[in-house]
Amino acid sequence: MEIIRVKNAEEGGKKAFEIIQSGIENGATVLGLATGSTPETLYKEMRESDIDFSGMVSINLDEYLGLGGNDAQSYRHFMNTQLFDTKPFKETFVPNGKAENPEAECKHYDEIIDAHPIDIQILGIGTNGHIGFNEPGAPLDGGTAVVDLTESTIESNKRYFDKVEDVPTKAISMGIGSILKGKKMVLMAYGENKADAIQAMINGAVTTHVPASALQNHSDVVVIIDDAAGSKL
Ligand code: GLP
Numbered sequence: 001m002e003i004i005r006v007k008n009a010e011e012g013g014k015k016a017f018e019i020i021q022s023g024i025e026n027g028a029t030v031l032g033l034a035t036g037s038t039p040e041t042l043y044k045e046m047r048e049s050d051i052d053f054s055g056m057v058s059i060n061l062d063e064y065l066g067l068g069g070n071d072a073q074s075y076r077h078f079m080n081t082q083l084f085d086t087k088p089f090k091e092t093f094v095p096n097g098k099a100e101n102p103e104a105e106c107k108h109y110d111e112i113i114d115a116h117p118i119d120i121q122i123l124g125i126g127t128n129g130h131i132g133f134n135e136p137g138a139p140l141d142g143g144t145a146v147v148d149l150t151e152s153t154i155e156s157n158k159r160y161f162d163k164v165e166d167v168p169t170k171a172i173s174m175g176i177g178s179i180l181k182g183k184k185m186v187l188m189a190y191g192e193n194k195a196d197a198i199q200a201m202i203n204g205a206v207t208t209h210v211p212a213s214a215l216q217n218h219s220d221v222v223v224i225i226d227d228a229a230g231s232k233l
Contacts, residue, residue, distance in 0.1 A: 001202060001221040005230060009190045012224045013041025016122065016186050019222060021051065023120045023184065030057045032121035032179070033083075034132075035075040038188050039122055043082040053087045057116045061123075061132035062173040063095040065102060065146060073160050091116075095144070095172035106144040106172060113144070113178050121182035125189050128152050129197040129210035133173035140206070140214040142175030176214045185221040187212070189229040198225055199232035 006012040016039075020031065033039070046053075060079060067074035076094040084092050093112050099105035123131050128150060130136070135150045149157075149169055158164045179185075189198050201212040202223070215221045 001215065001223050003202070003223045003225065003230070003233075006224055006226055008226055009038070009041045009188075012188050012190060012226065013039075013043075013045050015224050016042040016188055017045035017049065019184075019186055020046070020120055021049070024051065024056075028119035029055065030059065030116045030118050030120075032118040032174075032182050033058050033060050033079065034122045034124050035060065035062070035078050036124040038124035038190060040082065042122065042188070046083060047086045049087075051087075053089045056089050058084075058089050058092045059113060059116060059118060059174075060092075060094040061179070062171050063097040064168040065097050065170040065172055066168050068096075068098040069094075073166075095174075097168075097172060099172075102146045102172060106146060109144040109172070109174070110178060113174065113181065118182035120184045120186060121179060123179070123185060123187040123212075125187060125194060125197050125201065125212050126153055127156060127193050127197055129200055129212045131176065131187075131212045131215075132179060133171040134176050134179075134211040136209050136211060138176060138208060138211050140208060140211070140217075141177040141180075143178050144172065144174050147171055147173050176211055180214060180218050183220065185215055185218055186224065187215065187221065188224045190226045192228040192231065194225075194229040195232040198223070198229050202233060 069076035200210040
């Protein structure tokens with residue numbers, strides 16, 4: 001893993017943007033995108049750039065089960081407002097949280113990923129080491145699946161909802177196996193509350209207890225962290 005230390009999230013967003021920019025110059029056409037507060041500075045760089053993304057495809061990691069694009073807390077809504085409304089892509093994929101048959105939606109999503117191999121996968125990390133919504137215990141080689149969110153994830157993400165009871169308890173998430181199919185991984189983490197997860201991801205064993213540790217098995221991973229997130233390395 002290549003580790004890039006940055007001063008703050010603003011500088012991290014610029015670094016990640018540079019990686020995307022040079023990837024596009026070298027032929028990247030499919031971006032794997034993430035939600036959460038971490039990639040917001042990257043999306044700001046993308047919005048303010050003069051890059052035309054209209055020939056590109058994006059594939060998002062996950063979506064809350066039960067939420068659709070009109071729900072303000074959905075990841076589809078987040079992506080539209082953070083990026084796609086300003087910078088249209090040719091096609092943007094986010095799992096359909098309102099799918100009548102979520103299992104079929106998962107299978108369909110893996111077909112989408114196989115049809116559009118991801119060139120650059122953007123990732124954040126949960127405080128418990130999750131990537132996408134692959135919580136501890138998730139298989140390290142799994143495909144897209146309906147997953148249960150842990151108490152700690154619900155607790156972390158409740159800030160986006162009026163009350164904790166409103167946070168969905170399930171999601172559709174690309175599996176760790178689906179994520180690792182991407183050619184290049186760019187994981188960003190800022191703040192002290194990510195320090196344990198970053199330490200376990202980089203220096204710990206590859207284990208289902210720390211889903212992000214599976215990145216040790218990928219040959220092209222860039223980790224962008226500030227000093228606080230890297231304080232336990
Ligand atoms: C959510 C998302 C993850 C994200 C994580 C961290 O649970 N499913 O993709 O990495 O939260 O979020 P934040 O960047 O807000 O800390």
